[in-house]
Amino acid sequence: MSLQNIIENWSSYRKGAEQGGHHNYEHLWGMVIDLNKCTGCGACVTACYAENNLAVVGHEKYSRNLGMNWLRIERYWDEPDLGEESVAEYQHHGASFLPMHCQHCSSATCEPVCPVAATYHTPDGLNAQVYNRCVGSRYCSNNCPYRLRYFNFYSYYEESWPAPLHMQLNPDLTVRDKGVMEKCTFCVQRIRTAKDTARRERRKVRDGEFTTACAQTCPTSAMTFGDLLTLHTPGGGVGETEAASLWKKHQVELGKSRQQKQNPELRGYRVFEGLNTDPRVLFLERVREV
Amino acid sequence: MSVTGLLFSGHSSCTRADTVVDRGIRRLPVLVTLFVLCAFAFFLPQPAQAQSPIPNAVPPTDTYSGPRVEQPIEFPHDVHVEQNGINCMYCHTYARRSKVAGIPPTSKCMGCHLVIATDKPRIQKLTEYWEKREPPPWNKVHDLPDFVHFNHEKHIDRFVLGNDFPVERVKEVCAFCHGEVKNMTVAEKSRPLTMGFCQRCHQANEGPFDCWKCHK
Numbered sequence A: 001m002s003l004q005n006i007i008e009n010w011s012s013y014r015k016g017a018e019q020g021g022h023h024n025y026e027h028l029w030g031m032v033i034d035l036n037k038c039t040g041c042g043a044c045v046t047a048c049y050a051e052n053n054l055a056v057v058g059h060e061k062y063s064r065n066l067g068m069n070w071l072r073i074e075r076y077w078d079e080p081d082l083g084e085e086s087v088a089e090y091q092h093h094g095a096s097f098l099p100m101h102c103q104h105c106s107s108a109t110c111e112p113v114c115p116v117a118a119t120y121h122t123p124d125g126l127n128a129q130v131y132n133r134c135v136g137s138r139y140c141s142n143n144c145p146y147r148l149r150y151f152n153f154y155s156y157y158e159e160s161w162p163a164p165l166h167m168q169l170n171p172d173l174t175v176r177d178k179g180v181m182e183k184c185t186f187c188v189q190r191i192r193t194a195k196d197t198a199r200r201e202r203r204k205v206r207d208g209e210f211t212t213a214c215a216q217t218c219p220t221s222a223m224t225f226g227d228l229l230t231l232h233t234p235g236g237g238v239g240e241t242e243a244a245s246l247w248k249k250h251q252v253e254l255g256k257s258r259q260q261k262q263n264p265e266l267r268g269y270r271v272f273e274g275l276n277t278d279p280r281v282l283f284l285e286r287v288r289e290v
Numbered sequence B: 001m002s003v004t005g006l007l008f009s010g011h012s013s014c015t016r017a018d019t020v021v022d023r024g025i026r027r028l029p030v031l032v033t034l035f036v037l038c039a040f041a042f043f044l045p046q047p048a049q050a051q052s053p054i055p056n057a058v059p060p061t062d063t064y065s066g067p068r069v070e071q072p073i074e075f076p077h078d079v080h081v082e083q084n085g086i087n088c089m090y091c092h093t094y095a096r097r098s099k100v101a102g103i104p105p106t107s108k109c110m111g112c113h114l115v116i117a118t119d120k121p122r123i124q125k126l127t128e129y130w131e132k133r134e135p136p137p138w139n140k141v142h143d144l145p146d147f148v149h150f151n152h153e154k155h156i157d158r159f160v161l162g163n164d165f166p167v168e169r170v171k172e173v174c175a176f177c178h179g180e181v182k183n184m185t186v187a188e189k190s191r192p193l194t195m196g197f198c199q200r201c202h203q204a205n206e207g208p209f210d211c212w213k214c215h216k
Helices: A003-008 A043-051 A059-063 A087-093 A139-143 A163-168 A188-200 A213-217 A242-249 B002-008 B017-043 B077-083 B106-113 B121-132 B152-159 B167-178 B195-204
Strands: A029-034 A072-077 A095-100 A119-121 A127-129 A149-151 A181-183 A223-227 A281-284
Touching (some): A043 A072, A213 A223, A223 A242, A242 A281, B106 B121, B152 B167
Antiparallel strands (some): A029 A223, A072 A095, A119 A127, A149 A181
């Protein structure tokens, strides 16, 4: 999608998710995260650092919110019940974890505000960031309700990967420099490799053929990555994937800002769905004994 | 007479021999000229095959001239490609199956050059590297920026393997981006290889236009 295309189709480009968006998708990559399974171990964060050449900024900068972790585990603590409950019971209830990476919203708030069209939607349904086009205005980050875009305020190359460590960099990705916004790509290099292999063998990409680094590493398989195109256009894409069947099972529909569930026991929800961003990551609520 | 006789021996509509001879003699100068032309054309080297265009392809036309990249050994592409007719993919063997075309291992060079042209100074230099068990430190000529993803395999598939184009003529497709390497000694960059260059070719050949197809 070139800049010209965006300018010519501007009115449809701004179309919200409830009008079906503007895209003719080839794929619609999405994810399901089962919070029942998530233990908050942080293996996905480490995997993301290794896969995507994320800069290690150091303790001092991290504490100033300059960390470059595309995937972060948010922690939420239960309100301590100051009544009859004891402290021990509060600890038993513990924390809840929420792994947050780019939600790849269908009508993403970051996309229309970019002055140079460095962030846009690919035909694969990914929210893309073109690093060499980015001028660092940071509008996208300010407009993201999830705060899942990270800005390179410094050049981290020297301090992050000193001499022998630069050998561990992933050659399929750019190392971002100062003044560039970056974000989760759903491991686009893996998607690209899988699509190239599929093309070589003259077939479609299979479900489960590849997965993102975080989903691959998750020790409890809490994350399920897959093509959701069957939810958008029935019969398209890779077919009914595991992720798409989970979306169906929990009766969460794409392109809606409010879900109508028949069964209150269904656990699926999307973060900030009411903002009509149409995020592509489905969370399955954690069930607890009270 | 022998020429006309041969030419008219199968002419069944004429019944009388003198008519045949008459017609033959009248047409003799034309026929001789035709024969001479045909013979001339037959003995000429035939560039016709090389000039037939590549199907479903609009080759790019931009040119570039920049500083020449020095190499440890002045590898003569022209001797290998033009004089000996070796296919590009005999040495750059990964072009059809991976992102990069690949530099051949020294063992591939030595496969021939243990016996061929061992007295030439370049080959002796190569043999030195071979005996030291070191690859010649080749310098990169066609260098793309790190934020660009280019896949040789897809381009070979689009223009050659999936296009019913004979693999023997793959060098004409390679020349889209690498220029006429068959006439060079050391490979030189003769196309700009800029984003505009890629885009014009993608526009003409209906290639993908998504930013993330090439940028990473």
